[in-house]
Amino acid sequence: MSRSGRSATPSRSVTPSLDGGESSRPPSALGWQPLIHWCACTRNDTVLAECGEDSLSGGVLTAARRILKKRPSPGWEFDRPGGGLRAIKFHLHENDTDGTQMVWAVSCVYDEHFSELLAKGFVEKMMMMNQPLRQTITWRKGGTLAAQDSFAPTLLARMEQANVMGKTAMVSTKVDEIKELMAGNIELLLQRGDHLETLERKTHLLGKMAKTFHRSSRRAKRFKLWQQAKLGVTTGAAVAVGVGVMAVPAILAL
DSSP: OOTTOOOOOOOSSSOOOTTOOOOOSOGGGTTOOOSEEEEEEEETTEEEEEEEOOOSTTHHHHHHHHHHTSOOOSEEEEEEEETTEEEEEEEEEEEOTTSOEEEEEEEEEEETTSOHHHHHHHHHHHHHHTTTGGGSHHHHHOOTTTTHHHHHHHHHHHHHHHHHHHHHHHHHHHHHHHHHHHHHHHHHHHHHHHHHHHHHHHHHHHHHHHHHHHHHHHHHHHHHHHHHHHHHHHHHHHHHHHHHHHHHHHHHHO
16 A cells, blocks of 8 residues: 555465455455454565554555654654554665665554554564565566566564464463462452451450450449448447446446
8 A cells, every 4th residue: 555545466475455456365264353454565666565453444455554754764764643553663764876876664553552662573573574675676666566576575574473473472471461360469468367357356355355354343232332341340439438438428427
């Protein structure tokens, strides 16, 4: 697919460009949702080879056109077209024999859940793999999709390889997340167990304190009753003595 939207000519062994045509994938794979949806190799504004499918109702095609229009700055360009997609492009500037500047680029559109590091690694690998081809007449002078039949199968194979790696990485990430969640739950359970043990110890201690307080209260109450009883006896004795003292003179006077 070029920036003008010209459709690619599909070969019998690769997936065609995003602009149309029948897919060469087996029927069992037509429902497969790739993580890298599209990739292309370009020279200046000319798309030399591309590969991909638009299974997102035009979203991949729109993202591909957007990233191809990015200015050819040295190094990386990034885009977030929306719809759960990301896009990147790597530029390599080179001077031709006649002094004119050539800008080679590899672009790809990938799912937002796909690792950006893996996507960049895929683009860099494609740039290294086409390095010998960039010295050929086809790549230096050819028109739109001049290298489609020769290089698109390589793009497809490497894209599927990257997708398998991406899915494996995603599964590993999910497993790690589940492990972290389980570890967190176990830690919470242990903490809860510690709290329950602490609460149980405190409850037991409070029970012992309550029993001690109850025994102390009984002893204090018993002591108070004894004191009251002693006071009553003493008071009674004093009254009796007083009455006796008063009664003795009266008796002596008789």
